[in-house]
Amino acid sequence: MDTIAKNINDIQKRIEKVSNGKKITLLAVTKTFSAECAKQAIDAGILDIAESKIQEALPKFEVLSNSLNGISKHFIGHLQSNKAKKAVLNFDLIQSLDSVDLAKDINRHAKDIGKVQKCLIELKVSTEETKYGASKEKVSEIYDYCISNCPNISICGIMTIAPYFDDKELVRPYFKLAYNVFENIRKIRNDSNFNVLSMGMSDDFEIAIQEGSNMVRVGTAIFGERNYDK
Ligand SMILES: *Cc1c(COP(=O)(O)O)cnc(C)c1O
Numbered sequence: 001m002d003t004i005a006k007n008i009n010d011i012q013k014r015i016e017k018v019s020n021g022k023k024i025t026l027l028a029v030t031k032t033f034s035a036e037c038a039k040q041a042i043d044a045g046i047l048d049i050a051e052s053k054i055q056e057a058l059p060k061f062e063v064l065s066n067s068l069n070g071i072s073k074h075f076i077g078h079l080q081s082n083k084a085k086k087a088v089l090n091f092d093l094i095q096s097l098d099s100v101d102l103a104k105d106i107n108r109h110a111k112d113i114g115k116v117q118k119c120l121i122e123l124k125v126s127t128e129e130t131k132y133g134a135s136k137e138k139v140s141e142i143y144d145y146c147i148s149n150c151p152n153i154s155i156c157g158i159m160t161i162a163p164y165f166d167d168k169e170l171v172r173p174y175f176k177l178a179y180n181v182f183e184n185i186r187k188i189r190n191d192s193n194f195n196v197l198s199m200g201m202s203d204d205f206e207i208a209i210q211e212g213s214n215m216v217r218v219g220t221a222i223f224g225e226r227n228y229d230k
Contacts, residue, residue: 004037005044007222011205015216018209027074029201029219031056032226035063041222042067050095050217052077054086061090076159076217078132085109088117095120095159095198098134100145103153110152118154119146120198123181125174126163133160136181143185157196158182162204171204175211182212 008028015024027048028041038049038060049071051057057075061068075091078098084105087094097103097119110117121142124133134142139158146153160178162171182197200208202221209216220226 002040003224004040004222008041008044008046011218011221014206015209018206022214024209024213025196025215027076027198027215027217028222029076029217030060030223031077031219032228033219033223035060037223038064039067042071046071048072048074050074050076054083054090058086058090074217081105088115089113093118093120093156096122096132097142097153097155098122098124098132099138100142103142103146103150107146107150107152116152116154118156120157120159120196121155123158123160123178125160125177128163131161131163136177139181140185143189147189147191154193155191157194157198158185159198161201162199162208164203168204168207172207172211175199175204175208175213179212 011026015026025048027050028046029050030038031052072092073090075087075094076096079087079094079096079102081102084102088106088109094117106117106119121139122133123139124131124135143155146155158178158181162174165171178199179197186194196215197213198215198217199213200216202218205216205218
């Protein structure tokens with residue numbers, strides 16, 4: 001077994017240990033890694049891949065084309081309005097919807113091609129200024145806006161990126177907060193399409209699952225350290 005397949009196997013076992021039989025989607029985050037690496041992950045059974053930059057993702061998808069049959073493609077980076085069209089054309093799930101303006105753009109482009117674009121609203125749980133995402137109040141506002149005005153968007157849940165701590169346990173309250181925001185919308189709006197809570201990465205996916213995540217986004221633990229300057 002190659003390293004990537006072995007890593008995926010190990011992660012799946014670790015997920016099983018904490019998930020109590022609940023279905024957890026494991027996304028392979030392929031950003032900065034080659035099409036060949038992505039293909040190895042797919043060959044090892046991965047059904048969901050994630051990229052954070054349109055300009056990096058599209059040439060990779062081109063190379064991978066035949067291998068992508070039946071694979072869901074997730075956009076997890078910050079999405080600028082001028083890239084919304086390409087995101088709608090090329091991704092199954094946009095996880096970084098964080099403003100009403102972006103929802104308007106996504107809805108318009110999706111309508112143009114007769115698609116209902118699945119999206120997650122990105123909740124900002126960290127207070128770091130550089131992080132994107134919407135506050136808890138804005139998440140509800142975006143959700144309500146989409147339900148009333150965006151027939152070409154289906155809001156499937158929430159994504160969040162927790163802050164990094166050397167002591168992993170410190171991240172737990174941020175996941176609890178995201179779970180509460182998620183559950184509030186799910187229960188109060190009684191929306192059965194709203195069922196994805198995307199949280200947890202290489203360093204903290206087990207804690208995220210214990211706190212209610214059902215989709216984890218893992219890069220480093222599958223592919224190794226990223227090298228951003230190539
Ligand atoms: C890069 C990235 C990940 C994967 O992070 P790892 O620590 O390498 O697992 C997950 N989510 C988002 C939004 C990312 O940008």
